[in-house]
Amino acid sequence: MTAEPAVPKQWDRSEGARRDIVAGGIVVAAILLFIGNGGAVMQSVIRTLSGLGGGTDRMLAVALILNIALLLFGWRRYDDLNREVRERTEAEKRARWLADTDPLTGFLNRRALLNAGQALIAEATAKGRQVALFLLDLDHFKTVNDIHGHIAGDRVLQIAAERISAILPPSATKARLGGDEFVAMLAFEPVARADIDALAAQLVATLEAPVASDAQQIRIGGSLGIALAADAGVTMDTLVRQADIAMYHCKEKGRNRHIWFETGMEMAVQARNQIETGIRAGMPRGEFIPYFEPQVDIATGRLMGFEMLMRWDSPEHGMIPPERFIPIAEESGLIGELSLHVVRAALEVAKGWDPSITLAVNISPQQLKDPWFSQKLIKLLVETGFPPSQFEVEITESSLFENLPLVRSIVTSLKNQGVSLSLDDFGTGYSSLSHLRALPFDRIKIDRSFIAAMRGSADARAIVVAIIRLGESLAMPITAEGVEDEATAIELTRLGCAKGQGWFYGRAMSAADAADMLAERGLLRAPQTPRESSPAADTEWQRKAG
Known part of the structure; x- marks a missing residue:
């Protein structure tokens, strides 16, 4: 049998106290002996030095030396105990400080x-x-x-x-x-x-x-x-x-x-938490669905594509518009997962469209903080088999301020796969021209606020004209958002705006309604058999993505 390893004996406070009592007793006895023996020895030494005595008693001298040794031991022990008490007190104060304090700022925890x-x-x-x-x-x-x-x-x-x-x-x-x-x-x-x-x-x-x-x-x-x-x-x-x-x-x-x-705020927070909980539960249940807003050639009225918009088809509350839940999804960090979830559904729908019809998707600023965003989006294109040449990513100008190098890396990766890029809400940011120079955009979208004010405001009309002329000089087609009447459409045509979207051309619609619109124009892709599909030219981008 092998011997069990020796277990170190733990410090016993009572044992330490007993030792201290013994040491104290020894010191007290040593002091008493020193008083008794020291007086006798000193008298003997004095008599010897004066010639009246015969010398110091050897036993008394030894006893005196032992007394002195015991006194030195007692003093050393006393000093050790004092040092131990000080160290223990400092350690306890340090432990209390660490337990109560945030080490980075020095504030309470x-x-x-x-x-x-x-x-x-x-x-x-x-x-x-x-x-x-x-x-x-x-x-x-x-x-x-x-x-x-x-x-x-x-x-x-x-x-x-x-x-x-x-x-x-x-x-x-x-x-x-x-x-x-x-x-x-x-x-x-x-x-x-x-x-x-x-x-x-x-x-x-x-x-x-x-x-x-x-x-x-x-x-x-x-x-x-x-x-x-x-x-x-x-x-x-x-x-x-x-x-x-x-x-x-x-x-x-x-x-x-x-x-x-204020008391009313608590009710608002409860409502917000309910929406966040609903988002988490609704994604796996398929409650978030894509809607499609038509984009047309302003001059000819030809349907060119759709912008995907997000809707929440809630079993309890019906159809919920995006302004109700998207800000909460962004605050809670759910927007990336939610957006890709709906984009996948939109890509599956858009696979049945004619190759001339594009699908545009607006990207949240929060998604552009994800270094892996372009890979995630390309992965969706590969998995759904949707051609990147029909896909357009819209980036709002306000999302470019925080980390332009990261955004440049993301959009360059997407461009390399054949995805088109559009600068959305142009004119509402701080440094639009620098962004147009720094990033490889294919299209500029004029913010709907300028389009809505154009007919009643000379300043708004001047801004629209300037943006259209800027697009011409940069060879970037212009899309106008918020076209809601014929007069606005005619004015934009006269100014040379290429593409428009808004209520005048059709409100956002479900996938089924979008399919009906495309069917009326003969723009639905005919079903293909496996033998007819996947020519080498159509899959080159898949090989690059992989």
Whole structure:
């Protein structure tokens, strides 16, 4: 049999205490012996030195030396115990600090905040004061991590914490809940609520300043929700939840602001959560379907293609328009999965169209933050067998500001597979001309707001004319959105606009209605047998994609 490995004996505090008692007893006895023996030995030494005695007793001398040794041992033990107590005290203080503190910012963590905050509420309300809880979320912080890396993200969090500390009074309780969420709590007199508003506005304004990181200027902002504790019955959990609701209400209103919590906001959040839950449950059930808006040649009225629009066919609420659920899908991070889900369905439908009919798909700005987006889209084209030459991706100008190099990589990959690119909502951004130079667009789409205002506004008409002339000089055809009457269509024809879409040409329709429209014009592809399909020329793009 092999011997079992020896198990180290664990430190027993009671055993240590017993040893300390024994050591203390030894020291006390040594002191008593030293007093008794030391006096006798010293007298003997004095008599010897004066010539009156016969020498020091050897036993007494040995006893004295032992006394001195025991005293030195006791002092050393005393010093060791003191050092151990100091180290243990420092370690306990460090452990408490680590348990209560966010190491990146030095603020309290969530657990410590809940304890300290509840105590602050009780203390303040007992004195007739109120407590404001700020919940601050940095805007677009995920983009900072995605584009600049987590080191830059940590730098942004530290700078944000420094700015928060600089603005808030020293008496404020400050915490980082996790991620990019910060909390601050302040007690104030009920008549001083305006001061809290001013402080919140100053805090939001301070966070707008760019953060320098590796020679780059990172711009952030903050959405700030405020909840009020007016009596001791309010719990920290309730207060944080209310401030969180107000903060999300801030984001819906445009970010970079502060809003106080109101009761009605909770109902809005519940409705939002229901929509998010419905999106998650509805995708596998096939509730999200493509609709198709016709795009025509303005001069001839010939049908040229369709733009895919998304609809939610809910069993409980009927047909839900995209403006109700797409913003929530973007906020919750579901838009990428949802969009590709509906695009796949649209591609399956469009396979039956004539090769002259194109399918255009508008891409969410959130999808252009995904480095793998072009591969995912090409994979859909391959799997459905839809020719990329009939496929057009529409990119809104506002989605190009955050990371132009990544967008350039995505659109170049799509162009290499034969996909067409359109710059959507042209004229609503900040640097349209630079984008036209930097990216290989095939078409420009004029935003519907200019088309709608064109007949009643000379400025809007001038903008439309300028965009059409710009397209001519760049050899980029122009598509006008929002054509809703014949007069507008005639004016656009006279100005030289190539393509149009809007209610005048037909509203967005289901796949079945789009098939009926194509059938009337003889633009449905005849069914092919396997032997008739897949010529080498049609599958070259598939080999490149693979």
